[in-house]
Amino acid sequence: MSNEFKNYINGEWVAGAETRPNINPSDTSDIIGHYAQADAAQTEAAIDAAQAAFAGWAFSTPQQRFDVLDQVGNELLARREEIGRLLSREEGKTLPEGMGETHRAAMIFKYFAAEALRLGGETLASVRPGVSVDVIRQPVGVVGLIAPWNFPIAIPAWKIAPALAYGNAVVFKPAELVPGCAWTIAEILSRTALPKGVFNLVMGPGSQVGATLVDSPKVKALSFTGSVATGRRIIASCAARQAKVQAEMGGKNPVIVLDDADLNVAVNAAVQSAYFSTGQRCTASSRIIVTEGIHDRFVEAVVAKLETLKVDHALKAGTDIGPVVDQRQLDQNLRYVDIAQKEGGRLAFGGDVVERETRGFYQRPALITETRNDMTISREEVFGPVANVIRVRDYDEALAVANDTEFGLSAGLCTTSLKHAAHFKLHAQAGMVMINLPTAGVDYHVPFGGSKGSSYGPREQGSYAREFYTTVKTAYTFPG
C-alpha cells in the first residue's frame, strides 16, 4: 500500500500486524493514510530498544541534544503550513488553528533545545568541614509517552522534547485518531543525529500498546494526557510498581463574568475558550458563571456572536469551527445537550447536528442557560462545543460556584476590578488562572497543569518539566 505508515523502532521502519485508516472528520470519504498497529510484542521491542540506547543518550553532550531538538523545531517551522494542513485534516481544527499548533510545537522543540544547554545542578557547602555537596540532575531512563487526539502535535512535542532534552530514551504512543502528526515528528527525528533506539514510535490501541508501556518494569516514567478514567487507572498501575507518573486529565473550567466586566472582552474570552477548536480542549471554559446585573446582556451578546460563526470543513477558508473529532464524541456531546435540557436548562443556541457539502461530524455550538452548578452539565466534562451559563448574585457566590467542582485545571475571571482580580488569582482552585483572557490557549514556556482531579504529578512544560524528566542525585565529596 503506497500510503502506509510504519512504526519506528530501534531506528527502523517496521510494519505492524495490521493497519488502521486515518479518517478526516470533515469528510469521512477522505482517508489520510493507513497507519501501522503495533501489538504488545512490538511495543516490548521498542521498550528494549530504548533501554539499550538509554545509557549512550544519558551521557550525550548538551550540544548533541540541542542540535537534534533545534533541527526538529526548524523543520516544523519551515513546514508549518503543510503539517498544519495534515493536522486539520486528521483532527478537524481549522487551518489557522492547525498551523498555529504546528508553530507552537516548533517553539516547544526550540525551547527545549535551549533547555538542554541550561540543565545544571547545585553545589552547596556541607555542614561538615572540607566536604562539598553536589546535587546532580540525571535522566530517569526509558519514558513512556501517551498522548490524546485533541492536540496532535503540540502535546507530543511537549512530552517528547523535554524527555530528550534531559537525556531520556522515549517510547511514544499517539492517540489512534491522529497518528499522522505523530508519524511526521518521528520521520523528522529519524533524519537527525539522534542515535537509534533513543526515540521509538509505536502506533496502536491503548489497550495493547498503552497498557504494555504502563505495565513494563523497564519503563521508569509515564506521561499521560487524556480521560479521567484512563488516567486514574494509569496512575494506580504506575504507583503500584513505583514508576514516576504524570497525568493531565481534563477539567470543568469556569469563566466568571462580573457586572463590571468589559462586555466585548468577556464575550470574546468566553466564546473563544468554550467553542474554538470545537471545544475539544481540556482548558475549554464549559461553565460560564455570570452575575445578574450583566447576565441578560452577556447572553444576548454571546448568542449574537455564535450566530456569526461558521461551522464547516476544517480546511475551508472562513471556517471558524471545524467538525467534532468522531461519531463517538459527537454522540457524547448530543447526549449532554439533551441531559442539560431534561434537567431544566434552556437551549439558547445551537447544539444540533448540521449537514455540509462533505459528510463530517458537524455540530453547531451549544449555549445552555438557566443552569445550576449541581446539574450534570456543570459536573462532567463534555469535551465538545457545549457550554452552560450559571446566574449568580455577586463575586463571592461566583467564586464559590467556580471552585465547587472536582476539577481544577484552568479558571477565568472577566472584570475591571483590580481587587477582584487579585483575590481570584489567590483563591481560584485551579492550576492556571486567566484574567480577561480565554481559559484555553496557553504559553509554551511556563508550567502547565491543574489541581484537584485534573492533574497528577509534576507539571509539564517550561523549565518545570525537568522535575518529571530528571531524578536528583546528591553527591558528597571529601577531597581527603
Ligand SMILES: NC(=O)C1=CN([C@@H]2O[C@H](COP(=O)(O)OP(=O)(O)OC[C@H]3O[C@@H](n4cnc5c(N)ncnc54)[C@H](OP(=O)(O)O)[C@@H]3O)[C@@H](O)[C@H]2O)C=CC1
Ligand atoms: N484531558 C484531555 O486533554 C483529553 C480528555 N479527553 C476526554 O476523554 C474522553 C475520551 O477520549 P479518549 O480518546 O477515549 O481518551 P483516552 O483517555 O482513552 O485516551 C487517551 C490516550 O490514552 C490511550 N489509552 C487508552 N486506553 C489506555 C490504556 N488502557 N492504557 C494506556 N493507554 C490507554 C489512548 O489510546 P487510543 O487512542 O488508542 O485509545 C490515547 O492515546 C473524551 O471524550 C474527553 O472527555 C480526551 C482527550 C484529551
Ligand SMILES: O=C(O)CCC(=O)C(=O)O
Ligand atoms: O489550551 C491550551 O493551550 C492547551 C490545552 C490542552 O493541552 C488540552 O486541551 O489538552
